[in-house]
Amino acid sequence: MSAYESPIREPLVTGGKTYHQITRDIVRSTEGMPPLSWFAVTGLAATVLMLGSLAILYTLWMGIGTWGLNRTVGWAWDITNFVWWIGIGHAGTLISAILLIFRQRWRTGINRSAEAMTIFAVMCAGLFPGIHMGRPWDAFFIFPYPNTRGPLWPNFNSPLLWDVFAISTYFTVSLLFWYSGLLPDFATIRDQAKSKFRKLTYNALSFGWTGSAKHWQRFESLSLVLAGLATPLVLSVHTIVSFDFATSVIPGWHTTIFPPYFVAGAIFSGFAMVLTLMIITRKVLKLEDYITIGHIESMNKVIILTGSIVGIAYITELFMAWYSGYMYEQYAFYNRALGPYWWAYWIMMFCNVVSPQVFWIKKLRRSVAFTFFMSIIINIGMWFERFVIIVTSLHRDFLPSSWTYFTPTIVDIGIFAATLGLFFTLFLLFARTFPVVAMAEVKAILKTSGDTQKQRHTEHVDDGHHGGGEVAGVLRNKA
Amino acid sequence: MDKYIVGLFNDDEKLMKAVEAFRKAGVAIHDVLTPYPVHGLDAAMGLKDSRLHTVGFLAGASGCLFALGFIIWTNAVSYPTNFGGKPLISIPSYIPVTFEVTVLSAAVTMVVAFFVRSGFSVFKQPRIFDERTTDDHFAMIFETNDKNENDLSKIRELLKHNGAVEVNEKSFE
Numbered sequence: 001m002s003a004y005e006s007p008i009r010e011p012l013v014t015g016g017k018t019y020h021q022i023t024r025d026i027v028r029s030t031e032g033m034p035p036l037s038w039f040a041v042t043g044l045a046a047t048v049l050m051l052g053s054l055a056i057l058y059t060l061w062m063g064i065g066t067w068g069l070n071r072t073v074g075w076a077w078d079i080t081n082f083v084w085w086i087g088i089g090h091a092g093t094l095i096s097a098i099l100l101i102f103r104q105r106w107r108t109g110i111n112r113s114a115e116a117m118t119i120f121a122v123m124c125a126g127l128f129p130g131i132h133m134g135r136p137w138d139a140f141f142i143f144p145y146p147n148t149r150g151p152l153w154p155n156f157n158s159p160l161l162w163d164v165f166a167i168s169t170y171f172t173v174s175l176l177f178w179y180s181g182l183l184p185d186f187a188t189i190r191d192q193a194k195s196k197f198r199k200l201t202y203n204a205l206s207f208g209w210t211g212s213a214k215h216w217q218r219f220e221s222l223s224l225v226l227a228g229l230a231t232p233l234v235l236s237v238h239t240i241v242s243f244d245f246a247t248s249v250i251p252g253w254h255t256t257i258f259p260p261y262f263v264a265g266a267i268f269s270g271f272a273m274v275l276t277l278m279i280i281t282r283k284v285l286k287l288e289d290y291i292t293i294g295h296i297e298s299m300n301k302v303i304i305l306t307g308s309i310v311g312i313a314y315i316t317e318l319f320m321a322w323y324s325g326y327m328y329e330q331y332a333f334y335n336r337a338l339g340p341y342w343w344a345y346w347i348m349m350f351c352n353v354v355s356p357q358v359f360w361i362k363k364l365r366r367s368v369a370f371t372f373f374m375s376i377i378i379n380i381g382m383w384f385e386r387f388v389i390i391v392t393s394l395h396r397d398f399l400p401s402s403w404t405y406f407t408p409t410i411v412d413i414g415i416f417a418a419t420l421g422l423f424f425t426l427f428l429l430f431a432r433t434f435p436v437v438a439m440a441e442v443k444a445i446l447k448t449s450g451d452t453q454k455q456r457h458t459e460h461v462d463d464g465h466h467g468g469g470e471v472a473g474v475l476r477n478k479a
Numbered sequence: 480m481d482k483y484i485v486g487l488f489n490d491d492e493k494l495m496k497a498v499e500a501f502r503k504a505g506v507a508i509h510d511v512l513t514p515y516p517v518h519g520l521d522a523a524m525g526l527k528d529s530r531l532h533t534v535g536f537l538a539g540a541s542g543c544l545f546a547l548g549f550i551i552w553t554n555a556v557s558y559p560t561n562f563g564g565k566p567l568i569s570i571p572s573y574i575p576v577t578f579e580v581t582v583l584s585a586a587v588t589m590v591v592a593f594f595v596r597s598g599f600s601v602f603k604q605p606r607i608f609d610e611r612t613t614d615d616h617f618a619m620i621f622e623t624n625d626k627n628e629n630d631l632s633k634i635r636e637l638l639k640h641n642g643a644v645e646v647n648e649k650s651f652e
Binding site: 225229232447 | 515528535554565576585589598603
């Protein structure tokens with residue numbers, strides 16, 4: 001129902017939309033022939049995916065000796081990319097689950113595509129540990145199934161096994177959450193469809209949704225509980241990813257600060273990727289009325305918060321290295337900042353600590369072009385964060401005779417390119433066939449947060465009193 | 480042949496008032512279709528609370544116990560293995576997997592229960608009373624097979640009186 005919302009809060013749906021206009025605006029992008037530019041961009045992404053897949057096939061054929069890894073640096077691009085992609089996924093779950101629990105209405109405009117981004121990012125992430133195994137056809141060994149080797153079970157004390165459970169649970173729950181939210185919107189597309197084929201396809205996708213009151217009641221109950229489950233889940237996933245490092249005894253990894261620091265970093269990078277995608281999507285699909293400047297500003301606020309947490313974590317690490325009095329820990333951090341990988345460290349520091357602080361300036365927070373630029377900078381910075389943590393901690397180990405310098409090979413680069421290609425191909429297909437904005441959810445907040453509706457509400461409140469303040473107006477209205 | 484009366488509304492507040500009016504008049508509402516979840520509608524229609532969250536809790540609790548029991552069994556009974564000098568049953572390092580399995584079983588069971596109880600399937604051909612109910616209209620549906628002309632005109636009257644923008648008849652084979 002039309003709950004009252006303070007006029008200070010920006011409208012979340014602009015352009016004086018009605019329910020029907022919302023339907024048409026969102027359904028339109030799934031109808032008709034896609035424009036030539038869509039084919040061009042999708043073709044480009046798919047080509048990158050194809051070419052990159054050659055690098056994956058080459059790895060499968062030849063083994064991981066084709067990568068830049070060596071005896072000293074056993075984890076590098078593969079795990080960097082894995083953590084980067086997983087981190088990106090976290091923003092989608094934060095938007096759809098945590099913001100749902102906190103009743104943040106602005107999530108409705110962006111949650112659908114942010115969740116899609118989560119699912120595609122986790123798919124890209126999962127690829128890396130898979131092929132890093134060297135013999136991916138034996139990947140099922142990681143699951144606890146009765147086998148002829150004893151049965152020898154996997155080691156449940158190992159953070160790498162925790163990762164298997166965390167990532168697969170995260171992927172499954174995100175997919176279920178996303179898909180159950182899609183049912184009503186698929187039904188809307190079905191009912192808007194003209195051709196029989198479209199009707200049949202979208203009816204199958206909607207699982208025969210009709211919008212019955214009982215179904216909505218279950219739907220609401222399901223989304224609330226799933227959000228409640230996804231909230232600790234998303235925090236646990238990156239916590240467990242950080243355990244891969246923190247439970248080891250490598251200086252630079254063995255710190256208790258890792259779980260919160262990784263979670264904040266994940267949300268930080270994820271919001272940057274959401275912004276990158278949203279700024280393009282809203283422009284191309286003409287969704288400026290649903291993904292407003294206000295939405296962009298809210299996301300930038302999350303970026304300042306998480307970026308500052310990340311910055312404090314970096315500085316805390318440095319301080320603790322010095323304060324610990326432990327020579328190896330001190331050297332690990334000295335080596336990060338001033339060793340052979342100094343450039344990576346300072347790129348990370350600049351992109352993640354310095355650059356997000358400019359968002360304290362409101363004008364920059366609300367500038368679309370500047371936000372887009374910043375989102376790319378943050379994505380680069382967060383990639384380097386993982387690279388710095390992984391490679392600089394490993395390349396100079398306890399035995400100086402085995403110190404090396406890691407350089408990626410063309411295969412490393414190719415596989416990373418393949419995941420970028422996969423991510424963008426999937427997102428572009430999604431943008432043309434799925435409802436990119438959660439129509440039902442936007443309709444549900446229209447009366448409280450639509451611009452004309454808010455306007456009407458304010459005028460209504462102002463009737464018949466002068467200088468009495470809003471609260472008095474509302475009270476009078478109720479009486 | 481199933482016959483229905485479909486009353487269409489274009490505002491959720493009017494719909495709520497109409498639902499209350501029909502409840503007061505003692506007319507059974509077959510179903511209400513809305514394009515988005517209208518809060519309080521289930522209570523107004525007198526629907527029972529959904530038990531889905533109970534399903535989620537039970538599935539989560541059993542998933543939790545199963546995971547913990549299974550890990551302890553593998554590590555201490557089936558193939559006792561000493562990992563890094565830790566005790567055979569070392570609960571703290573079992574917590575991450577136990578937690579993940581708890582969440583997974585709760586979520587999967589709830590979604591399956593939701594689909595099964597609501598009868599959703601890829602092959603379901605639902606009765607579409609009005610295509611606008613997933614767009615911008617709210618529909619109240621009344622079964623009319625067992626009603627006489629007097630009842631029907633009363634329903635139509637009540638719908639119109641409560642702000643229905645259209646009152647249609649719909650029948651299915």
